[in-house]
Every structure is written in C-alpha cells, then in structure tokens.
Amino acid sequence: MIGGSISRWTMTYFAAALTWLLAALALMVAGIGHPAADLAAPDTLVLVHVVCIGWLSVAMCGALFQFVPVLVAQPLFGERWVLPALVLLTAGLVSLLAGFMALGARLPSAPWLLPLGALLLVAGFGLVVVDLGLTAWRRPTGPARFVLVGLASLCATAAFGAVFAFALAGWAGRMGDAVLARGIPLHAIVGLGGWLTLTAMGVSYRLLSMFMLAPDVEDRKSRLTLAAGALAVAATVGGGAIAIGLELGLNIVLSIAALFGLACAALYGRDIAAIFRTRKRRHLELNMRMAMLSFASLAATGLMGTALVSTRTLPLHLGAFAFLAAFGWLSGLVLAKLYKIVAFLTWLETYGPVMGRAPTPRVQDLVAESRATKWFAIYYVSVWMGTLALLAAEPGAFRIAAAAMMIGVVGIVHEIIRIRRLEDVASTLRLPAGAVAPHLLFAKT
Amino acid sequence: MADYLDVDARPILRAGGEPFSAIMAAVGRLQEGQGLRLYAPFKPVPLFTVMADKGFAHSASELGGGEWEVLFTPVGAKPETTPIAASNSPFAAWPEPVVELDNRDLDPPEPMVRILAAAEKLGPGETLSSLLRREPVFLFPQLEKRGFRWLGGFRPDGATYELTVRAPS
Numbered sequence: 001m002i003g004g005s006i007s008r009w010t011m012t013y014f015a016a017a018l019t020w021l022l023a024a025l026a027l028m029v030a031g032i033g034h035p036a037a038d039l040a041a042p043d044t045l046v047l048v049h050v051v052c053i054g055w056l057s058v059a060m061c062g063a064l065f066q067f068v069p070v071l072v073a074q075p076l077f078g079e080r081w082v083l084p085a086l087v088l089l090t091a092g093l094v095s096l097l098a099g100f101m102a103l104g105a106r107l108p109s110a111p112w113l114l115p116l117g118a119l120l121l122v123a124g125f126g127l128v129v130v131d132l133g134l135t136a137w138r139r140p141t142g143p144a145r146f147v148l149v150g151l152a153s154l155c156a157t158a159a160f161g162a163v164f165a166f167a168l169a170g171w172a173g174r175m176g177d178a179v180l181a182r183g184i185p186l187h188a189i190v191g192l193g194g195w196l197t198l199t200a201m202g203v204s205y206r207l208l209s210m211f212m213l214a215p216d217v218e219d220r221k222s223r224l225t226l227a228a229g230a231l232a233v234a235a236t237v238g239g240g241a242i243a244i245g246l247e248l249g250l251n252i253v254l255s256i257a258a259l260f261g262l263a264c265a266a267l268y269g270r271d272i273a274a275i276f277r278t279r280k281r282r283h284l285e286l287n288m289r290m291a292m293l294s295f296a297s298l299a300a301t302g303l304m305g306t307a308l309v310s311t312r313t314l315p316l317h318l319g320a321f322a323f324l325a326a327f328g329w330l331s332g333l334v335l336a337k338l339y340k341i342v343a344f345l346t347w348l349e350t351y352g353p354v355m356g357r358a359p360t361p362r363v364q365d366l367v368a369e370s371r372a373t374k375w376f377a378i379y380y381v382s383v384w385m386g387t388l389a390l391l392a393a394e395p396g397a398f399r400i401a402a403a404a405m406m407i408g409v410v411g412i413v414h415e416i417i418r419i420r421r422l423e424d425v426a427s428t429l430r431l432p433a434g435a436v437a438p439h440l441l442f443a444k445t
Numbered sequence: 446m447a448d449y450l451d452v453d454a455r456p457i458l459r460a461g462g463e464p465f466s467a468i469m470a471a472v473g474r475l476q477e478g479q480g481l482r483l484y485a486p487f488k489p490v491p492l493f494t495v496m497a498d499k500g501f502a503h504s505a506s507e508l509g510g511g512e513w514e515v516l517f518t519p520v521g522a523k524p525e526t527t528p529i530a531a532s533n534s535p536f537a538a539w540p541e542p543v544v545e546l547d548n549r550d551l552d553p554p555e556p557m558v559r560i561l562a563a564a565e566k567l568g569p570g571e572t573l574s575s576l577l578r579r580e581p582v583f584l585f586p587q588l589e590k591r592g593f594r595w596l597g598g599f600r601p602d603g604a605t606y607e608l609t610v611r612a613p614s
Contacts, residue, residue: 073511
C-alpha cells in the first residue's frame with residue numbers, strides 16, 4: 001500500500017453527500033426551516049444538520065480519505081473502517097433528524113432518538129478521526145497539520161452536540177442544561193470554523209499548488225495561518241467552557257475568537273494569493289475559477305461579519321451570515337473541487353492501468369467545462385441572491401434563490417455523473433484494450 | 446555502548462550515485478565489534494537482508510522528511526562469506542538511464558503519462574530518470590503494479606525531485 005492509491009469509497013461518500021445537499025435544497029425551496037422558522041426551531045435544526053453533517057462533513061470525509069494519504073505520502077491507517085464510518089454517520093444523521101422532527105411535533109414524541117443519533121454520529125466521526133488522525137500523524141507537516149486541528153475541532157463539535165442531544169432528552173442533568181442553554185454558538189463556530197473551514201484550507205493549499213504548478217506555501221507562513229485558526233478554536237472551546245461553567249457572559253470570548261478568525265482568514269487570503277501569483281500554469285481551469293468565487297465569498301463573509309458586529313445587528317442577521325459561509329465559501333469550494341477530483345480519480349482509475357500501453361485521453365477530455373460553467377454561475381449568483389434575500393428578510397425571494405441553487409446543483413451533479421460514466425470522452429479513446437469502465441459509486445481498484 | 450562508523454548515503458543518492466559500494470567499503474573497514482550508522486533518504490529495506498547475512502542486526506528510525514537513520518550492530522561473530530555479487534544484490538549498481546526526461550514544467554498529470562509511456566519501452570533491467578516538481582505520489586502505485594522499482598528524492602534545494610525507475614529484469 002502506498003499513499004497515492006485510489007480510495008475505494010470516496011465516490012460513495014461524494015454520492016451520499018450530494019444526495020443530502022439536494023435534500024437540503026428541497027427543504028429550503030419548500031420553505032422548511034429558517035428563514036420561515038426561527039433559528040433555533042426544530043425545522044431549522046433539521047436543515048442545518050442536513051447541510052453541515054450530511055452534505056459538508058460527509059463530502060469532506062470522502063475527500064480526506066483520498067487526500068490525507070497523499071498529503072503525508074503514507075497509506076491510510078485503516079482502509080476497512082471507511083465504509084462502516086459512512087454507515088454509522090448516515091444512520092446517526094437520520095436518527096438525529098427524526099429526533100428534531102419529533103421535537104417539532106412532526107413525528108410522535110421519542111426522546112431517545114436524539115441521544116441515539118448522537119451516539120451513532122460520535123461512533124462514525126470517531127472512526128473517521130482515529131483513521132485520518134493516525135494517518136496524518138505519521139508525517140504531520142504543512143497541510144496535514146490543518147487536518148489534525150480540523151479533526152480536533154470535529155471532536156469538540158461532536159462533544160457539544162452529544163451533550164445537547166442528551167440535554168434535550170432530559171438526560172444530562174443541570175450542567176447539561178446549562179451547556180444547552182448557552183453553548184450553541186460554540187458548537188456552530190467550532191463546527192463551521194474549526195472542522196470544516198480549517199480542513200478545507202489545509203487541503204486547498206496542496207490541491208491548488210498541485211493543480212496550478214506553484215511551489216508549496218512556505219511552512220512558516222501556513223503555520224502562522226493555522227496558529228490564528230487554532231487560537232480561534234481554542235478561545236471558543238476553552239473560553240466558552242469556562243464562561244459557561246462560571247456563568248459569565250460569552251461576548252468577550254466570542255470577540256477574541258472573531259479577531260483570531262479574521263486574522264486566520266486574512267492570512268489564508270495572503271497564502272492563496274501567493275499560490276496564484278507564483279503559479280507556472282497560466283490558464284486556469286474551471287474548478288480554479290470557481291474556487292476563486294468561493295474565496296471571494298469567504299472574504300465577503302468576513303466583511304459582513306465585521307459590519308454586522310459593528311452595527312450590533314449580528315444576532316438579527318446570523319442566518320444570512322451562516323448561509324453565506326456554508327453555501328458561498330464551503331459548499332462552493334467543495335462543489336468546485338469535487339468537479340476536479342472526480343474527473344482526476346476517474347481518469348486515474350480507468351486509464352492508469354493502461355497508460356503507456358495504449359493511447360489514453362487527458363483528464364480534461366473527461367469534462368465539458370463550457371457546459372458546466374453555466375451551472376456553477378447559476379449556483380453562485382443564486383447563493384449571493386439568497387444571502388441578500390435573508391438580509392432583507394424576504395422569505396419568498398429566498399425560496400426563489402434556493403430553487404435557482406437547486407437548478408445549478410442538479411446541473412453540476414449531472415456533469416459529475418457524465419464524468420464518471422466517461423460520456424464526454426471521444427468514443428475512439430473511451431475504453432482502450434485493458435481498461436475497465438468505472439462504477440458510478442465506488443472505485444474498483 | 447557500541448561504537449559506530451557513520452556513512453551518509455544521502456548526498457551519493459542525490460547526486461545520482463550508487464551507495465552500495467560505499468556502504469560495503471565501510472563495512473570492510475569496521476573494527477571488530479564496531480557497528481555502522483547509515484543515513485539514507487528512504488528506508489533501505491533491501492539492505493537489511495544483506496547486512497543480516499553479514500551478521501548485523503538493524504534498528505531503523507525515521508528522521509522526518511522521509512529520511513532514515515539505521516544502526517547496524519554486529520551480533521556475535523561475523524560469518525565469513527564470499528562477497529555478495531553486486532549484480533544479485535538489491536542495491537547493485539543500476540545501469541545508466543537510457544531515457545532522461547525533464548518533466549518539471551508539464552501540467553499534471555502529464556509527467557506521469559510520459560514516465561509510464563517511457564517506462565513501458567525499457568528493456569529488462571534498464572532505467573529511466575526524470576526530473577519533477579513534486580513527489581509523484583499517484584505514479585508509485587502504477588509503477589508497483591507493473592513490477593517496476595524506483596528511487597527518488599528531492600535535491601537539496603527542495604524544488605526538484607529526481608526519480609529513477611528500473612524495469613523488472
């Protein structure tokens with residue numbers, strides 16, 4: 001086993017994640033959850049967890065199972081844990097969502113559903129954290145350090161979530177109730193900011209420099225970026241826990257975390273700009289051009305957060321802020337990179353074994369960028385429209401934006417399926433002697 | 446506390462040289478009871494068997510960045526054997542490359558395509574060399590499946606990766 005082997009179940013993770021994304025968009029189009037409902041309403045909790053666990057976390061795990069071994073040039077610690085982890089995560093999420101629906105009286109009351117979901121999710125994420133953590137630990141340099149901090153943040157997020165689930169079932173005692181009453185912002189910040197954002201940053205350093213032929217970002221610089229991010233997470237978790245324990249206000253803790261978070265985003269912007277500046281490959285592929293829109297969304301999220309805090313309107317517009325972070329920055333980046341990763345892995349799986357023995361297509365022959373561009377454009381424009389609709393408190397306009405996002409995502413998913421089925425490869429090159437067509441949902445090698 | 450003679454194979458390999466003869470020469474210079482401390486840019490697994498045949502136990506530790514320090518400690522009396530024929534040893538001198546590729550400025554994954562295409566044309570035991578920008582992690586599984594062996598490492602500047610691939614003989 002070598003670090004560059006193809007991960008068997010990454011496509012399965014991607015398929016599951018995209019299914020959850022479509023489910024989340026369907027909920028938004030149907031007007032279920034925020035902004036029609038309150039931010040803390042059970043329907044909003046359903047929507048938020050479909051997005052953050054079903055879509056973003058599952059997609060991120062699938063990508064990490066492929067790329068952490070590449071980052072550290074070592075084989076994955078436990079290949080056979082990968083599929084059981086996905087089964088546990090899916091079962092846990094379904095149970096958690098059913099628990100939220102029972103809270104909102106959409107299902108008969110069943111207080112055990114939330115703790116059951118939490119336990120299954122902790123077990124699933126536990127397998128992911130141990131497997132990826134032990135792999136990254138073998139050579140913890142550069143981007144792999146971001147993954148390690150991201151995984152630690154995932155543990156903290158899951159721990160908060162599990163306490164909430166037990167508290168909602170009435171099984172967590174007074175301390176659990178206190179954590180539930182005040183800890184929700186901490187859970188959200190560590191999940192979106194620590195786990196998803198820091199991990200996406202780490203992986204993007206390597207993917208960007210690899211695909212654009214740029215030198216790696218200097219260790220010294222990326223370490224500073226990570227330090228700012230890690231301090232933001234540590235301030236949130238440590239400071240937050242102390243504040244809750246001593247029954248103090250959270251404002252100071254959150255302000256400190258926000259300052260570190262802004263510094264981290266700014267330093268990341270500097271690092272990414274350096275990769276773009278020093279790249280040897282002048283022509284930018286679609287996934288890079290689209291990734292730039294998600295970097296712009298990250299910058300916009302930072303500016304918006306600063307503006308909302310300085311006008312003291314953050315609590316009013318928290319939904320818009322989180323929406324832009326989740327869909328403009330994280331989902332946009334994941335969709336853009338999925339498009340490239342699926343094409344590359346499909347190419348490697350299908351043509352790697354016959355390369356040099358028969359004529360094979362290039363990676364770019366598997367994609368039809370001009371067709372895909374419009375779906376990405378529809379997606380990003382509708383995300384920004386949706387953010388404006390949320391800021392303007394226009395639920396009707398938001399549903400229209402969500403419907404447009406759905407159209408964009410369906411188009412992108414359709415393109416990804418075409419890539420997997422080699423439908424855009426010229427028929428003379430599609431399957432040279434000895435090559436085997438890939439399966440849609442997993443890698444055969 | 447055993448006394449060790451130091452051999453650093455890293456500069457030899459970086460310069461494209463063959464460290465086996467230098468290591469064996471050092472083994473020949475060892476005093477009775479003296480061990481050998483080897484630094485290498487990879488874990489020199491094939492050497493372990495060779496040294497075990499000569500009566501040395503090994504303990505390998507990773508230094509970071511893929512580099513290794515290996516201590517070969519004599520165990521008991523050295524069995525007197527005929528020198529191992531260089532051509533049969535896994536560290537035997539590889540022949541000069543018949544193809545030299547400079548793939549540094551190609552878009553990925555073009556370097557991999559070219560290396561595999563050139564590798565398929567090698568005769569038994571022949572080698573090719575290639576300069577690259579980064580460690581070709583996705584190439585290694587393909588080489589392994591086809592029975593090729595390879596040696597690779599970054600030059601001291603860290604900007605160029607030198608890879609040598611040898612066809613199965």
